[in-house]
Amino acid sequence: MKAKAIFAAIIAVIITAGCAGQQAAPNPTDAPASQAPAAAVTEQPKAEAPPSEEPTAPDAKLSITWWGSQTRHDYTQTLLDLYSSNNPGISFEASPSGWDGYFDKLSTQAASGALPDIIQMDYLYLATYAKNNTLADLLPYADSGALSLGDVDENLYSSGFVDGKLSGLVLSSSVVTFPYNPAVLSEAGVSEPTVTWTWDDFIAICQQVKEKTGKYGLSSNPIDTNILNYYIRQSGSPLFAPDNKSLGYSDDSAFAGFAQLYKTLVDSGAAPTPDEWTQINALGKEASPVATGDAAFTTEWSNFGVIVAAVNPDIKLAVPPYSSSGNKALWIKPGMFFSVAQTSKLKDEAVKFIDWFINSEEANAIIMAERGVPVSSKIRSYLKTSLNKQQQDMFDYIDLITAHSTQAPPPDPQGISEVNKLLIDTIDQVLYGRITPDEAAKNFRSEADAILARNN
Amino acid sequence: MKKSLRGYRNGLGYLMLAPWLAGFVLMYLLPMIASLFLSFTNFNMLSAPKFIGFDNYARMFGQDKSFWKALGVTFTYVFALVPARLAFALAVAMLLNSKRKGLALYRTFYYMPSILSGSIAVSIVWKQIFGSGGVLMTLLNQLGIHQKISMLGNPDTAVYSLALLGIWQFGSSMLIFLSAIKQIPASLHESAKIDGARAGSRFFKITLPMLTPTIFFNLILQIINAFRAFTESYVVTDGGPLDSTLFYVLYLYRRAFNYFDMGYSSAMAWVLVIIIALFTAVIFKTQNNWVYYESKGGIGHDS
Secondary structure, eight states, X not given: OHHHHHHHHHHHHHHHHHHHHHHTOOOGGGSOOOOHHHHHHTTSGGGSOOOOSSOOOTTEEEEEEEEOOHHHHHHHHHHHHHHHHHSTTEEEEEEEEOSTTHHHHHHHHHHTTOOOSEXXXXXXXXXXXXXXXXXXXXXXXXXXXXXXXXXXXXHHHGGGEETTEEOOEEOEEEOEEEEEOHHHHHHXXXXXXXTTOBHHHHHHHHHHHHHHHSSEEEOOOOOSSHHHHHHHHHTTSOSBOTTSSSBSOOOHHHXXXXXXXXXXXXXXXXXXOHHHHXXXXXXXXXXXXXXXXXXXXXXXXXXXXXXXXXTOTTOEEEOOOBOXXXXXXXXXXXXXXXXXXXXXXXXXXXXXXHHHHHHOHHHHHHHTXXXXXXXXXXXXXXXXXXXXXXHHXXXXXXHHHGGGBOOXXXXXXXXXXXXXXXXXXXXXXXXXXXXXXXXXXXXXXXXXXXXXXXXX | OHHHXXXXXXXXXXXXXXXXXXXXXXXXXXXXXXXXXXTTEEOOSSSOOEEOTTHHHHHHHHTOHHHHHHHHHHHHHHHHHHHHHHHHHHHHHHHHTSXXXXXXXXXXXXXXXXXXXXXXXXXXXXXXXXXXXXXXXXXXXXXXXXXXXXXXXXTTTHHHHHHHHHHTOOXXXXXXXXXXXXXXXXXXXXXXXXXTOOHHHHIIIIIHHHHHHHHHHHHHHHHHHHHTOOHIIIIIITTOSTTTXXXXXXXXXXXXXXXXXXXXXXHHHHHHHHHHHHHHHHHHHHHHHHOOOSSTTOSSSOO
């Protein structure tokens, strides 16, 4: 009996160890990063007198969570320290994390009523959380002036409305982009893309890169529906129907074209196979092939250049290719949000911090647009003078994109993570040669419609 | 007087038992009851559950292709892993049963993978060995064998590379075998030797039959464990490629925490409980045919 008990104990230990390990699960994006920017600003704060008008409640501890890479973790912590020293009595309990696993943990916290006071939220999940009443309505704070939106473009902050409630305050704007490594392109002897290039140009360039240098033309496979969304919008229809109960396009050839695009690239070796992509995807942005000079293009958000600046300062941002229809299909996406938990007991303090985060110059001098182009026009003009090359590129890119954009789609429907997974699986089946692009389009439609109908 | 003493003793017993009992009730019993209830609801974790009867179960068996896929993958994994792991554990236990110097050290070494390989770190190492551009591919390349696709990237082999990782966790079964081997009376072997039996036939005629209660015990334990495998597919392959390593528990986890489908996920958990119970029951039924107890009347081998 004793032996059995001991083994049971051992097994229990192994199992629990396994579970505990998952929380510390690998964080590819937490890989190497420069500490320089954060370290440079650490020293300045304490001299300044606290500008707080009203005395704050003593010893309020705000919990806050965000995803990001090491660079972001470092400067955000600096930011929190600065805020604490400006506002005696306010301290923070920070839970930084990589993107992977962030929303798994958040859903668990939401279920147990233990959401942090301040939550970095993505457009993907804003509707899901808001519709289930887990996020506080920030509109009353905006009305009372506690949250000052005077310098924020209405189109931008209204992206945070779900069912008439301001469920999150957008922190930045962001656009899909095809970042490229100019050195790889010149090595392959191809000229850099123009703003009106087409998918055919793109494929030709990628294949030439592969032929001349042996490197990837495009280093990524789809990871969610954003590029697909852009591709489908070029055909003139939205990806999701307005009521979110089904797909919004009726012509399956658009999806087939998207699948064929990746198939063409992967079959010719100009893009990684799903097998190779698994390894690349685990490297994190800073070590991704485009940043290290092992690929020409990737698909990313417009803050990519800023994020990898410490590794490779020469990354440029290309406008995603046009289709032969010539339709403008890009949109300026709310980059990320700060939301306040409905269960928070410190809503006033949380809102005050968010207000400081978007509107104050001292905060943004530390953030330096790493989360994307700031939403406040005042902050944008304040930063203009001090931007480095990558940040300037990002600002210019967003300005440039306005001419290539149409209205942004509404927040992604509930069930989006299952649709994202379905897209990845469907494209994988094409890339493994199990189904044709046309079959993929049919499968995707029937299964995506079922998911959307069930969730909305 | 006697009665109250007994009452006192019972009370004391329960008091001693309290920490375990509290853990059992709070961590197992209540959550299980809750999950049974939730399995009949539509529950997204953020809003209150809505009662929907057997809809989750109907959807699972009637419409959900991924459920069947996950079930198939898990069965493949269990059938590939458990016999191999037990055979390997027995083989190593036999080797370690000799009298050599430093045997305790060997035993420790051979047990180590069991502690390590449930961990994230080893799962990542596995990815580096069997993945694309990993150690295995590079080695084979150097030997002139060029592969287009890695073992983990190939939908036909990925689940077996995970089984390989599982086989490596043979330590606990090995230790149980080892202690059982030591309890086989030496006289049996001696008299067989005198009768001229070789090592091979002594193994099959004496050791193996005497070990059947232990094999039985290990078999049940390992089957239960294998059905519940999670970390391997979560970390090494994330269920891919093409869902070829989509373990049942990984799919259950995804439905709960990625797709906000906790009610359905609870239903899946109960289906798994039933599957494991059925398996265990069947193995128990068959034990009269193949398990040999030296002394009838004892419940098991461990005393």
